[in-house]
Amino acid sequence: MHRKLLASAICASLVLPLWANAAKAQSQDGSSSSQDTTQTDQSSSQANEKNATKLKSIQVTGSLLPRSQIETATPTIQITAEDITKQGFTTVADALQALPQATGSVQGAQFSGGFTQGAQTISLLGLDPGFTLFLIDGKPMADYPLLYNGSGNFVDISTIPMAMVDHIDIVPGNQSAIYGSSAIAGVVNIILKQHVQGVTMNLRGGGFSEGGGGSQRFQLTGGHDWEKAKLTYSLELRNQRPIYRYQRRWFDSNNDRPGLAAGQSRPALDYLLVDLFYDQIGTDQFFVPGGKASCDRVAGGSDNTTVYATDAAGRGNFCGSPNSPAYSTIMNGAKAGTGYLNFSYDISPNAQFYANGLLNVSKTDYYVGTNYTWWGSGQDYGVIYGANVDNGSADDGPGSFIQTQYTIDSSANGIGNAANETDLNRSYVANVGFRGTFGDSDWAYDAYYHRSDNVITTRQLHLVADKVDNYFLGDQIGYDPVFDYYPVFNLNLDRFYSLMTPEVYNSLSEQIRTRSHTYTQEVTGTVTNTNLFDLPGGSAGLAVLMQYGNQKWENPTDPRLINGYFWGLTGTQGEGTRDRYAAATELSLPVTTWLTASASARYDTYKAAGRTDSKATFKMGLEWRPVDTLLVRGTYATAFRAPDMAGLFQGESGFYTNVVDYYRCRVEDGDQFDVDTCPYNNEQVQGSQAGNKNLKNITAKSLTGGIVWSPSSNFNIHADYYRVNISNEVSQRSINGILSLEADCRLGHTIGGSPVDINSPRCVEALALIDRNNDPANPLQSGINSVSTYPINISQEKVTGATAGAQYHWDAGRFGDFNFSADYNVTLDHTYQQYPGDPTLDLLSYRTFPREFKHRESATINWTKGPVSTTLYGLRNGPTMNYKETGTVGPWITYNASIQLQVNDEVKVSLISNNLLNKRPPRDSTYTAYPFYDGFNYNGYGRSIFAELEWKLF
Template sequence: MQRKMLVAAITATLALPFLASQAWAQDQGQESAEKTEQLEAVTVTGSLIRRSQVETASPVITITNEEITKKGFGSVSDVLRALPQANGVVQGAQTSASFTQGAETLSLFGLDPGFTLYLIDGRPMADYPLLYNGSGNFVDISSIPMAMVERIDILPGNQSAIYGSDAIAGVVNIVLKQKMDGYALNLRVGGYSEGGGDSQRLQFTGGNSWERFNLIYSLELRNQEPIYRFQRSWMDSTLDNPNGRGQPSFNYLVRDLLGEVADDFVDPGAWCDRVSSAYGGTVRRFEDNLGRGYACGSPLTNGYSSIMNDRRSANGYVKGVFDINDNTQAYGSLMYNVNTVEYFAGSSYSWWGSGAGAGPFYDPTVGSIISLQHVFDSSQTGIFGLNNSFDRNKTYVGQLGVRGTIGDSNWDYDIYYHRSDNVVRSKQLRPLGALVDRFFLGDPVAGATDPFFGAYPVYNVNWDRFYSVITPDQYRSFSDYISGESHTYTQKVNATVTNLSLFELPAGPVGFAALVEAGNQLWDDSPDPRLIAGEVWGASGTQGYGKRDRYAIAAEMNAPLTSMLTATASARYDQYKASGRSDEKFTYKLGLEFRPADSLLLRGTYATAFRAPDMAGLYQGESGFFAPGMTDYYRCREEFGDNVDMNACRYNNEQVSGIQSGNLDLKNVNAKSATIGVVWAPTANLAFKADVYEIKIDDQVQSRSLDEMLQLEADCRRGATVGGSPVDINSPNCVAVLGLIDRNLNPTGPNESGINSIRTYPINVSKEKVRGITANAQYRLQTDSAGDFVFGFDYNTLLKHEYVTYPGDPTINELTFLDFPRDPKWMASASVSWNYGGFSTTLYGQRRGKTLAFNEVNTIGPWTTYNASVSYTVDDVTLSLISNNVTNKRPPRDRSNTTYPYYDSFNYDAYGRSIFAEINYRFGGTGN
């Protein structure tokens, strides 16, 4: 990226104005101004200085309201997740039993969702209070209303020199309408051709202007019904398994832990007849494919999980601007949103097993040591809808400010207070451990143990209850509503001054801006105390509280060095203070714009960025999680020797109870980025642009590796590594790791538990680098008799994506690494619109590159979907018909994916074709 040349050129040339005679510069500037047509300066995302050129040194991707409508998108999250630059896999509504199934986010260039900064009119949004994947803060984009969106700007790369923390992968700026004359009423209704997902959206927008006061406002109401997997015939059953060997789920399962084969199943026999009515009468006795025995189950069990959330939302917005005098304006705005989301994670979150409470036990009826599994009937014949999750999200974004010009000078100012606030109240009816254990098992037989080892407790299982279809009343008898409230806010006072003509250079005026700001932010995650105490069966929670202050100063300069060459430079200093600690970071950004002709722009940037320690990373309290598939290295080596084959060790697939907590010693995540590109517009109707970008991230946060800790523990306890190198159990490393692992070190029988729990915490260890190309082309063909045609093309491809998890680990090539799921290397979209009089139609297509198959050997895809819209305008009424995924394209078939739901739900959606009708009516105003 020629960093040194870029830095040297900009540093040297920005110093020239201060060495030159100001009087000479002003004289020359006046002469130059006479030859230059003055264009109105506008606010550009990524800069504090208003510019007359929209294309600058930084590549900005812009999607207008008109494009959003014509391409069929119904929400901000739909728009952003369709971007070719948003190629990273993320959790969302399709990710059953994830921590934030009720929220939506995106990953720019395959980077962490928390590395993208989201703005509304250039002001930051508060984090979503619940943690992404249970560990990190992020912004939810699902509740942003469409009614007032004017355009969406996406600015790739490091932008901390202007915006501060988080702007590593880029910035998403949602620009709202600033003025409106009259009123508009919009109604959109529709659904999905395969069922579910019916939605209605009503929007009212209006604006009024008086001599000195301008007002704009909106109201948006939205109702979205859910989509369940059982509503898609190709994944409503485990019999849809592509290997042709699908079998029912283990709804009613008894494991014999002393069987000839480990975990043999106890044959239920006629007991299955008692529960055959469950899941619509589809439960039956069947034999396990692996030869472990018989169980009762239904092939339809997994289909009862939602992949699109039930959503009801109401959003209001108002903004007013008052002209105090010719030089001063007062302004204020408020956006308020209430969003209720309901979803069901499915059978993976709606079952009971004896292992979590009673553990293995002896039952006299079976005559062996057993464990039980009972999946609740979540269909219409059972407790359908009773144990859904509810998230009620209330957000507001408000600001009050004053702006204007200082006297008759060139200095403008803007002073404002901004606050963004987000509250989530969640609840779900969940079984309580003690009550549900007693419901199925009763109390342990006092003083009794098993006849084999004299170690396991004895229970007389209530088999009539175990082999029954649990009714809603029964479910309520051992359950209670688990509720929690989580809250975040960010607020600040900002003062900015700008001068579009600080002084003159021979090529034109030098622009300057500076800001100072102070604010604070809060994160408060307060779940139901019973979750943290372990009283809720099969569930844990995250908790934490933290508040910190932050301060910043920044400056930016834009200088036309010659008639062809313009340089920009910005710098910012941020300081965060909390809990007796202080974090500081200086960031900068340099840019060059070279215009050898009016139609050609060559550009480049170099920037640094950071992310302040994550609030959850700092302040997360002790929060539980479960880690399956762990290897107990100490027990393997203790029992079988240091040379044991860990793949053959019987302790290589342990489920470990984990405890995650924050780390007040976290540091900033640091980043550098560079871009170099070209914009070519040979005619007013044709434009091309392409940019190469590179982002390098250091000190990325990871939880300390459980596997690494277990290996080190084994070395410490045995006094040597596997290779024989001595290890001192009293060394600081050993003392630290042994304090994090709670283990039963004195097993007295076969029920010894090995590892009781492991504590982990976040640390700054990882490195990541991405390099890619983003490109765009636009062409407008205007004809005399056939109307206008508009063609568009967008493309993004990753040339490199490397990741190093821990120091000393090998570098992982994420583009070829065999780890499912994997981001597509490239994405592209194209559109063509035809406008003829009041008639308009658009065809939009999106193509995703190949992704990794489930077997982590083959690839699947590419995958192409199409949206289409047709609209007709008569006077003040526009009628539209919109269809997304017109061809009803299903996710690519992956014959190696034998795990339900048999497709990559991170990269593809299973919604299918949608059809919407829309009517827009404009009335009032001076033009009507």
Template sequence: MKPHLLATAVCAVITAYSPLSFAQSQPTDDKRDVETLDKITVTGSLIPQVQVETATPITSITSQDIQRQGFKDVYEVLRSQPLATGAVQDSQFSGGFTASAKPISLLGLDPGFTLVLIDGRPMADYPLLYNGQSNFVDLASIPTAMVERIDIAPGNQSSIYGSSAIAGVVNIILKKKIDGTEMSFRIGSYDGGGGNNQRFQLTSGHSWDKLDVTWGLQLSNQDPIYGLNRKDFDSTNDNPDADARYGSRTFVHNSSSGAYIDPGADACAPLAGLFGGTTIYDTRPGRGNYCGSRYEPGYSSILNKERSASGYANLNYAFNDSTDLYATLLVNRTKNESNSGSRFWQPSLDTSGYIFNNLTGDLESYQRIFSPEETGDLNFNNERQTADSYNIALGIKGAVGQSNWDYNAYYARSEYHIDSRQWWPLKDKMEDFFREHFLGPQLGEYYGYPIYEPNDAGFYQALTPEQYRSFQGEIRTKSKTWTQNVNLQFTNTSLFTLPAGDVGFAGVLQAGQQSWSNPTDTRVVSDQFWGLSGTQGKGKRDNWAAAVELRVPIFSKLTASLSGRYDDYKNDGGGSDSRATYKAALEFRPIDSLLFRGNYATAFKSPDMAYVFAGDSGFYTFVPDYYRCATEQPGVPISQCTLNDEQVRGSRSGNGDLKSITAKSWGGGVVWSPNNSFTISADYYRIKIDNKVADLDLDLLLRNEAACRQGQLDASSPTCIDALARIGRAGPNAPQPNQIDTVAVNPINVAKEDVSGITANLDYRWATDNWGSFMVGARYNVTLKHESQQYPEDPVIDLLRNPYYSSEFKNIFSGTLGWQMGDLTTTLYGIRYGRTPNFAAQDTTEGYAADDAGKVKAWTTFNLTLDYAVTDDVSLSVTANNLTNERPPRDRTYTSYPYYNIFNYNGYGRSYMLEMNWRFGRAQ
């Protein structure tokens, strides 16, 4: 089958950002170029072919793109792609379970629904759990110095790659051949302060007769950014709600009604030096006076302190003319520190901080937030993580005799370790301390509430660092995941010949294992630390798979691709699941430069190891009591309800009976490349997911429970029966009637999800005689529909319009404008995140979010990079990220610190990077 102009054009566009691409200013003879094309293996297929654009739309980002578009790391690359529409928890969410990890959400789906590969081989999951629930792949461990390109194939890819490829596949291709040695050093900083960073990269390659060696080293350093470093959210004075501009309650004394018991200004005066001298006698409207700091929230980090070292080696030995031995090793060590903010104390966790004050005859509560002056060091409370990971592959590949058959047999293993350390107050020691210095001995109980005769003068006193550290304990947890497999692959690009051309074939046999171990400090799980619990669990499973793929030319202009795969999983200790998936696709080329394509596929995701093997775990959290707010304080917005921050203890465990999540998808599109300088494409996709596994959402359960109790939902519906069983409350005659006691969440197979959209791409390059060479690139994704349903009888939730359930972007557009003239290359990269629903629907007492809230305006940022070739071997580049210093779009209804949606936007502000590159030892 004769190669087409389309393949040549797309190959040229893929290198559009490379230095050489700008130099190719003269027209070329298309026929001559096409005839020199080699067959290659593209992401989304196992059969080598000359067509780069196939029935599966692929987005490719080259190493030149990464450098010239101003990206700091692989995470920024992928998070900035229009396909990454979903909100995620990254380092800005320092209070989460995975504050040092960097996940992505393709097409608005769960991070675990994206399969991340290195050179087509799966990476191990991150050992800690996303949102305390599920497994995912961390992108922080991949060094940019070793990346050749990144391919993204959206939609179902399980028939080729197996489990998890529902949202799509990210395939990170590492460098296999480098001519000479390349060294670079980069320094960077931020306008607002903090975040200073440095990076050193060294890569090299050499050939000795039959042996090719490529290796690399990357060292990185990044300082933290705290909320205090950003004037837009350094204090509660930045709250968009003027009525909420009061300080954190660093010293507060409550009555049973929720009103504050006034300490008087004299009690606060000795505390004025805490939190950098910002503690004052403050007032909260409707509640009363207290001692607080408006700058306390800014003492948490939004960008982690990070030190990392990565190494890479790739060896290829030509054993003979038809056989190669190869080995690849990628190792990484990263040390992270994140600060989730100040620790605090209340007298009794079991009674939500309330005690019976024998001196007043009333139920009362105290709250105490500890300042950096008391801990002795702003960073004392930091969570410190050391993450070690490696990916290794050993294999042999070649041709089978003189036939058309090629084979590739390899063993691959990926492993990820995390050693986590953190200081946290021990419950018994801290209770003993405050009994000694403030509460006095317990005098009994009143309806379960401990009775004390507190000395308020002892409450309004600062601690010394020695006192604070006297009730601390160090939590240390070592977690680990690994995945390994043996893989045998055969390909034949000419299995047999039809009138329209050769039939291609690929077959795969695979056997492997996965392991997850997240033991957690036993004192955490047994509630020995104050107000803290955690996840735990471990397990192992075996899997095997077989897959085949055919590429069949039906006639000269129409080609079909068919693939099928069978996967089988067996859990250690019992439980199994198997799944068959397939994909059928068509490519129609009426002329060489035009491609119409369509595909239909099924996919699956085996249940996360954590969903299956999680042990009995507890957790403490603060929740709004929607039911009591609605019934006891009707008409009061939930943000102002005195019961909107109730502490509860929850429980969670795994479910060994879970089955695989299943999905089906279909799509189609068109690609047009009239010449080797211009390509435009558009594709439609739709993915329907069944049997989705997820922990029941606690906040949603509380909203549902409130609606059920008030008759807004049918009390006999499955949703109400389930919610009422999971939320435990005190009786109506208790001292705090109907107070929430316990909550329980568990993973189940029940939910459905449906997402569809359109992607479009454009690349165009042209050269002039006097003004240099230009290039334009554009990427666009619009989500047409994204809906979910928890139970079959429940209403369908519109995730694009209901801000409680999702804050994903409906549309994202990115564009690149490049110009090269002489030794100067300039690249401007911009990305526009479309409007999202605002947070107004959260401010309701009805227990349900509105179906159509107001909108937050679009957010557009630009990166500008100037690269100057000082000599043939030395270049300098300057990059300004977020060139116009755009802060996250202001949402006047988002009244929670830091007053913007940290899962959608970042508050880092403008940054600058200066980089020097030096190349030497290249072949002449």
């Protein structure tokens, strides 16, 4: 039904403007309107007079050719710096993440324990963040040195300074024929200020009405023109305080959990002992040696909220606090400074030298929370035999088979900020080049050297596994009396039931310090001619590009992170370089006054890891203008993403996951075992992954089509359809598949009975990927230590959708000027197939978490009268499936607002609010894990209010 309605609406929007303009043209005796409201045919009047005055051409994102048209065959979204401020956003990242086309969920500061908590990015069209190409002034930004989700390269947009931004162009969909690799989902081009006169100072400060997050910003921007030279400069300093979860009353404790009755408390399992074989029948039983008196010793934990509690499921007693999960940050603390210089010098009337540079230094602090839990005996065992731990059951003997959990208190009464992580990020972008024309000809050139560099140094104090074991357990004193398998210890209960102080934490921890580095650099030459030859519709244009570049990724993580030296923590590592050569061309052909065709092609060659890979891509576009006020457009393009540096060069890197141990399940219950009842269906293991130098290019094809209609200079409406098909997408080889094959190999047959040779190459490879305590005589005690995997080109993905938007200006005379705008995106289909033969998953409804938005809309109303301007901006995030896929979570609608007063020619003051109504994330009654909302799609920051002063000094 939704698709039929959408299709009908688009068809109507195509037909109505044609009918309206045909009627208009007929009433004017067949003559077309002289007003060029869409700027889509500004060059047609020049077709028969070569010396006619030319309209000024600008460089349009998504094209190598300067264009006089604002709207072309390629849909482009533009956000100005003024838009960002008026719409209530405080950073470039905030504005980009609010795009209706940014439908996918992304990891960020709210995702405690992620690999890149100090970075921000976006997911255009719901696709992988690495599929979006980020540019500054048309030139690529270096990758963030750390890996997104521990496996892929991406670009961090959190450090882009607002002071230098002029506007941002977003081009959704394939753009490889212009820009090469990584432009499958689209291109984000951040255009910096090129020319400023005078000096302007800007001060901004404010915070959040719920507390935390206070920030201050200072900007100084200026420029000066000489006879032949121009200089633009800018300085920005930023300070951001963190926000902790306990500062938000709607998720400051476990007592905010959906489904709890009024006044009911739900403490966390902070100081937990579990007897695994209570009454010898395998029943888990919680217990506290010493009872409430033991809990009283830790009552000061989590700001004096730790209590003696009874498990809601009737499994016994434990000590815990409902507040213990609330001490992690959801907004990072940060200090940053950024400087920018842009210089140009006219060597001659036809030649100019230019150079610019952007330097950023930022320090980010955050804390991933209280998820420091101590289970069993390090990484070797999940169960121990506590010789001195007696739960009082006569049937269980003098000792107990136990698992333990000890949550370190990170409140002020505990270790405080001792475990905070600090990231120091130093990055720069620099360009040096020459541009001009060859004599007085129509041939223009631009030749430049570009380099983008990013270095991140991380520092963290973290627990050492052996020191923690020794602190709580001491030395092993043998093996258990029942199975002669599990290690026996005398658990130090005095230490277990006590708050860990900063001094103790420091003694059990060591510093982790890593320095990671990426860069990308290139030498590029472009030659263009926008007056190549005359056609009935105007002048043909040609552009030719030649490029050489290379890039490096270096992530030499502390080796102790990989070998399990630190408790419950792992990391990524790898290093590599590669060279790139490229050639591209673009041709624009105004076939008639109403039809323009364009075509571009590019050929890329990559040399890395002893191999050479080449890929050709192309793009074709049509612009049909039956009347001056209407543009009908469409493109077809191919695209690719070369294997990213991590995919090729990632060394052995760790992660933690839960798996089904098919081997032990089949040994215990036979080949037809029930996964749900098998006791080995949720084994937590340490995993490792590494790169694959045999990866192929990811390839894609895309199709777009749409209209732009402007019946007057005050009104514009557009609608576009997009489809992107991705092949050979990279996925990690399935751990589930590896373990299933291992069971076949060890047992000698498949579940269906087909024989399997354990010495076959596929079995030899699978067994080499699994580290197991293999004991053929006791297979049920042959637990998995770790599983390894690697990336392969195997997956298929397809996304289709439609965007629409409108802008309207109303001059209300003495009541002022009104400007209205609205943008809408609907994802019609988004499917994914990980392996051939797997079912094709509908990512809009399949039970994956987090989920992307099917519908996303934004709207802006601006009113200006004299020196006063006010803006109201609204963003609607459509419903998504709830966590348990039993229904939907309602839409989340937030409003931003701003008011500006131009005091005089030099001074302007503003008041800006984000999330004006302090709207909380939508509640999901099935999401019972802390913090009870989807932190990938929503944020819990609440209302922010900022005051801003802009003063033009001279």
